[in-house]
Amino acid sequence: MAVSFITRLLTLALGYAYPAYGCYKTLERHPREIEQLLFWCQYWILVASLTVVQRFADGAVSWVPMYGEAKLALVVYLWHPNTRGAGHVYEGHLRPLLARHEADIDRGLLEMRARARDLTASQLKAAATVGQGWLIQIVSRVTSQLHAARSGRGRAGDLQ
DSSP: OHHHHHHHHHHHIIIIIHHHHHHHHHHHSSSOOHHHHHHHHHHHHHHHHHHHHHHHHHHHHTTSTTHHHHHHHHHHHHHOTTTOHHHHHIIIIIHHHHHHHHHHHHHHHHHHHHHHHHHHHHHHHHHHHHHHHHHHHHHHHHHHHHHHHHHHHHHHHHHO
8 A cells, every 4th residue: 555655656746747847947948949848748648648548447457566656667758868758659659549530539529619518508598597596586585575574664653
């Protein structure tokens, strides 16, 4: 358990924090080094892709001995200056895969955006309808209470 915690901590530090800082340093360097920016973009594209795959695959393969350590080794391989694996993996595997399916991915994203827009509009309309109903109920209750309070004062005045 302690080894797993340490491995996860190291993966966060070496897979996210250190590369994020390296990306920041590259962005702030003047003049900017386009090759280094390209490298960091490739790295983050790969890390994002691996994170998505990991969410689905972890349950099936997390039982494999040293799985966490293998993930740690992979993220270090991707950014380490001696290996610069992000460029190799991106150019050799991910880029060709994405290029083959780019039109389908773009079409799917457009459909998702349209559905999200429609869903958001319908949800906002439903929320507005519910809100309007609540507002009408509140106004009706307040009005009836005010009317009852005025009626009560009038009767109290009649008794005097």
